[in-house]
Amino acid sequence: MKPRAMNYVKPTRRRTGTILSLAALGLAALAPNVLDSYTRHVLMLAMINIILGLGLNFTLGYVGQPNFGQAALFGFGAYTSAILAMKMHVSFLVSIVAAGLVTLMAGYVLGYISLQLRGAYFCMVTIALGQALLLMASNLLRLTGGPMGLAGIPGPKLAGLLSSTYSLWLVALGLLALMLLVTRLLERSVMGRAWVAIRESETLARSTGVDTFHYALLAYVAGALFAGLGGSLYAHYVGFVDPSIFAFSWSSMSVVAVVIGGRGTIWGPVIGGLLVTLLPEYLRVAALWRLPMFGLVLILIITFMPDGLVALPRLLAQVRSRGKTGVALPGGGGD
Amino acid sequence: MGQLAQQLLNGVVMGGIYALSALGLTMVYGMMNIVNVAHGELYMLGALFTYYLTSTLGLPYLPSVLAALVLVALIGGAMERSSLRRIRGQTMVVTTLVTLGWSLILQNVSLILTGGIPRYITSPFPETSLVLGGLQIAPSRLFAALAAGAVIVLTHLFLQKTVLGNAMRASFQDKDAASLVGINVGLIYMLTFALGAALAALSGGLLGTISYVDPSMGAKGLMKSFVVVTIGGMGSFIGAIFGGLILGIVEALAAAYISSAYKDFIGFIMVVVILLFLPSGLFGKRERYA
Amino acid sequence: MIGSKHVLRSRVLVLALLLVIVSASLAGCSSKKANDEAIKIGVIAPMTGPQQFEGQTEVDAVRMAVDEVNKAGGILGGRMITLVAEDDGAQPAQGASAVEKLITKDKVVAIQGAQWSSVSKAVMPILEKYGVPAVTAISTAPDITEGNLPGKDWIFRVIPHDGLVASAIAEFIKTNLKATKVDVLAVNDDWGRQSTAAVKAELEKRGGTLPKIEYYTGGETNFLPQLTAIKNDNPDALFLVGQSQDGSMIVKQLKELKWSKPVIGLGAFASDTFISLAKDAAEGVYSLAQYVDSVDSPINKSFVNAWKTRYPKSLLPDKYAWGPYTATKVIIEAIKKAGSTDPKKIQEALKSVTYDGATGKIAFDAKHQAHPDVYITVIKNGKAVIQTPISTK
Structure with missing residues (x-):
């Protein structure tokens, strides 16, 4: 999925797009009033997953490095908020901004270390750092509460009258919109093009004078900021944080979201984040077969659509044009 | 002093065991460039089949391990044929996620079929520890460590000296050249992944006697296998041995002289530190910087 | 050409399959009949x-x-x-x-x-x-x-809860096992940490010392490093916190190291699962259990x-x-x-x-x-035998 280098859009079309987006945003902001609370809850978790995925997409999708350490940054944000809210009783606004900034700095350090490596070794270091943080959170009892976790993190009440869940819904939605906008701007900037250049060939990018380490690190740090804000939302929403937030499963789910949605695209993490949250929830009817079915769906999507679900319209168009030419497909085994 | 010697002995033996359990993972990576997250599940299936063959069918231990190995190799072959083959040449993340999907399927279907009850493979070895100069070692553990060495040497010889082994290496070095000289490359891919699965199953069968057997055992051990192959260098057999030994010894010494709560923390930090100085582990092939 | 057609066709098949799975699960959600009576x-x-x-x-x-x-x-x-x-x-x-x-x-x-x-x-x-x-x-x-x-x-x-059983454990260690120097090996989760802290407080109240408190990560199978260090410390008794699987591995590895001091566990050290996994190594292990199948x-x-x-x-x-x-x-x-x-x-x-x-x-x-009630048990001939029932009021 190469982002278009040329992005001239007719002004009228662009205006229609903006109006449509704003309308969608407005509807989403009002949605909790008509949704039942379980759907609201699942969609809230989906928004957190999408925010994480959008952050991960920078390193995984644009720079093309197998980052399995998004949970490390997510956990950093969640713990920062939890500690600030529980021990220093700061307001929600201070807590979420601080979580974003602290995670950004942590991301700089973790990114600086892991980006010394590439490919499988980069992947292993991101996993190892996540596990190391998990064990630190379990052992630094005074700061993190250890495995007992931090319970009773308060939610915000915007304007003093909205419920905490509704306030968080609005905050999450606002962040999400902002992040989509930022992603779009970054994608079309010099930086976005440098990222894609690294993905296509780092050697070539370097030989043309691109400081690849610098740009890769920026991608990592931008992802850290998103993850930190997502972690803060999670902490205030669920109200409880424990070391399992650093678990490999959080990281891998985020990777799944980005890949099955579509790496290096804006809407990929959105589609993927929705799918990895909604599918396991709605598969609850399958009881014990829930996870095997999820695994099967994962394999099928990736095997047949390695570019993710965003490539679906193109795929369907291809199928349709084939159909028109009237070529009968041969029978026999489906391989 | 007594403790140091005992800890070192434990560490070395555990090192062999860790190396054995990481062998399939490092081989599949080295040959096929796939980080097989389902490795733990294949390991678990090796132990689970061995358990059923010995306890339900009453077969002797070693034939059961070999039968389990064949069964799991078939499963591995099926995994490659049905999904991994279609995404050859895709980036590592894509192949990794397919194996993640497989690990969800294999672990949870085993759970549904067995009810998840933890079991125990009866060891053919005496339970009383051997005493060597004041140091204790369990016979089953010693056997597992020695078997680890034997399996590593045999697999290495297989890949280097046999026709099939050469065909495997050739196929992954240059696919087109290999098919030009008449090698059925598709078949070789399948056999290679099956061999990786067989190695995982073999370690599961051999280590099931000193562990318990249940559907979650593989996932629990996966992180340690990652540590071993990363330290040693991904794809390197000799690296797996050294990675295992280093992890085994460091764990033993960390628990004895630093803090057991930080024992695993030290393991993961060690991965990071070693890679910062040796970017492809101790014995890994130099990773392309691209 | 044939190849790409193949791919396309199988992609369509997969899409159809995916749709079926997703819609079946959604339908399953909505079509559940509400039973007024149930x-x-x-x-x-x-x-x-x-x-x-x-x-x-x-x-x-x-x-x-x-x-x-x-x-x-x-x-x-x-x-x-x-x-x-x-x-x-x-x-x-x-x-x-x-x-x-x-x-x-x-x-x-x-x-x-x-x-x-x-x-x-x-x-x-x-x-x-x-x-x-x-x-x-x-x-x-x-x-x-x-x-x-x-x-x-x-x-x-x-x-x-953990606080209520801690005094029973400490009392048993002091009066029945007559141990004052006690080492601990516990799982590094909230339960392991909190019950260890509670037992530590109760034991210290009774004049005991706990020089070595070791933790392990859940799912661990190699306990030899911690156990060797504990054996070297030579305590009067060992207190364990863990589930059946971990617990059985711990007592087996204790046996490998030829451990001879009393062991008392909290968690699943009296369950049938633990005994069937640990076999001979379970013999003589004491346990504080909130439930045992042999309650009379x-x-x-x-x-x-x-x-x-x-x-x-x-x-x-x-x-x-x-x-x-x-x-x-x-x-x-x-x-x-x-x-x-x-x-x-x-x-x-x-x-x-x-x-x-x-x-x-x-x-x-x-x-x-x-x-x-809770129970102090000891394993004899592959059965958890109740020593004393203890009231937690």
């Missing part, structure tokens, strides 16, 4: 992941309790009870989703769970938000009932027999079976007492309900904690 009780348990075995046992136990009541004609004038079990994967966020679903989608009137204390703490605010009570049978973190967490009015606990009471005997008849392939019941079974029966008693399926009324009824359980009478104190 009363719904929810369960959350770690049915997948590393705690799957304990989670499966929990669901089996709750199902048995519900079926017993239904077979006897149901409650509130013949209404049947339906069970809705959801997986929490031992993860707080998943537990929160499961409870949201149980309450708002399935409209359960009460919930049995959670198993892990971390999950219980994450779901307590949700219980409060909707006003639905839960009875937990396994979460033993003291602050769930003793602390000041949001939602604490809505959770009840049938199992004695008519209620327990009929419980064990019912379990054996219903799950012949399974092992004998342990606390993961007894606890959730008891909690479910307590919930049903409370519904009967309330004479209503209104969750608020059930919560009120729970405060004063009594139930004769296998290990003594269940009645909740002002903080919603019940006080059945």
Whole structure:
């Protein structure tokens, strides 16, 4: 999925797009009033997953490095908020901004270390750092509460009258919109093009004078900021944080979201984040077969659509044009 | 002093065991460039089949391990044929996620079929520890460590000296050249992944006697296998041995002289530190910087 | 050409398959018929992941309790009870989703769970938000009932918490084992940490010392480093906290090191699972157990027999079976007492309900904690033999 280098859009079309987006945003902001609370809850978790995925997409999708350490940054944000809210009783606004900034700095350090490596070794270091943080959170009892976790993190009440869940819904939605906008701007900037250049060939990018380490690190740090804000939302929403937030499963789910949605695209993490949250929830009817079915769906999507679900319209168009030419497909085994 | 010697002995033996359990993972990576997250599940299936063959069918231990190995190799072959083959040449993340999907399927279907009850493979070895100069070692553990060495040497010889082994290496070095000289490359891919699965199953069968057997055992051990192959260098057999030994010894010494709560923390930090100085582990092939 | 057509065709097939899976699951959600008569009780348990075995046992136990009541004609004038079990994967966020679903989608009137204390703490605010009570049978973190967490009015606990059993353990170590220097090896989770802290405090009160407290990560299989260090420290006794799987590995590795001092465990060191895994190495291991299958009471005997008849392939019941079974029966008693399926009324009824359980009478104190007996056991000839029942009042 190469982002278009040329992005001239007719002004009228662009205006229609903006109006449509704003309308969608407005509807989403009002949605909790008509949704039942379980759907609201699942969609809230989906928004957190999408925010994480959008952050991960920078390193995984644009720079093309197998980052399995998004949970490390997510956990950093969640713990920062939890500690600030529980021990220093700061307001929600201070807590979420601080979580974003602290995670950004942590991301700089973790990114600086892991980006010394590439490919499988980069992947292993991101996993190892996540596990190391998990064990630190379990052992630094005074700061993190250890495995007992931090319970009773308060939610915000915007304007003093909205419920905490509704306030968080609005905050999450606002962040999400902002992040989509930022992603779009970054994608079309010099930086976005440098990222894609690294993905296509780092050697070539370097030989043309691109400081690849610098740009890769920026991608990592931008992802850290998103993850930190997502972690803060999670902490205030669920109200409880424990070391399992650093678990490999959080990281891998985020990777799944980005890949099955579509790496290096804006809407990929959105589609993927929705799918990895909604599918396991709605598969609850399958009881014990829930996870095997999820695994099967994962394999099928990736095997047949390695570019993710965003490539679906193109795929369907291809199928349709084939159909028109009237070529009968041969029978026999489906391989 | 007594403790140091005992800890070192434990560490070395555990090192062999860790190396054995990481062998399939490092081989599949080295040959096929796939980080097989389902490795733990294949390991678990090796132990689970061995358990059923010995306890339900009453077969002797070693034939059961070999039968389990064949069964799991078939499963591995099926995994490659049905999904991994279609995404050859895709980036590592894509192949990794397919194996993640497989690990969800294999672990949870085993759970549904067995009810998840933890079991125990009866060891053919005496339970009383051997005493060597004041140091204790369990016979089953010693056997597992020695078997680890034997399996590593045999697999290495297989890949280097046999026709099939050469065909495997050739196929992954240059696919087109290999098919030009008449090698059925598709078949070789399948056999290679099956061999990786067989190695995982073999370690599961051999280590099931000193562990318990249940559907979650593989996932629990996966992180340690990652540590071993990363330290040693991904794809390197000799690296797996050294990675295992280093992890085994460091764990033993960390628990004895630093803090057991930080024992695993030290393991993961060690991965990071070693890679910062040796970017492809101790014995890994130099990773392309691209 | 043929190849690409093939690919296309199989892609379409896959798409169709995906659509079927997704729509089937969605349809399954919406087309569930609401039975006006049935009363719904929810369960959350770690049915997948590393705690799957304990989670499966929990669901089996709750199902048995519900079926017993239904077979006897149901409650509130013949209404049947339906069970809705959801997986929490031992993860707080998943537990929160499961409870949201149980309450708002399935409209359960009460919930049995959670198993892990971390999950219980994450779901307590949700219980409060909707006003639905839960009875937990396994979460033993003291602050769930003793602390000041949001939602604490809505959770009840049938199992004695870590603080309540700690004094019994310390007393046994001091008087019966006559040990003053005690080392500890505990799982590094909330339960392992908190029960170790409680036992440490109680032992120190009695003049004991704990020079070496070691922790291991859940799922570990190599305990030799810690055990070798402990053996070298030469304590009078060793205190362990862990589940059956970890516990069996620990005692086996102790045997490998030719350990000879007394060992007392908290967790699953008296269960059939532990004994069947550890075999000879389990002999002589003491344990503090909130439940043992050998409790000598008519209620327990009929419980064990019912379990054996219903799950012949399974092992004998342990606390993961007894606890959730008891909690479910307590919930049903409370519904009967309330004479209503209104969750608020059930919560009120729970405060004063009594139930004769296998290990003594269940009645909740002002903080919603019940006080059945606990047991010190020792394993002899492959059986957990009760030394002394201990009251936790």
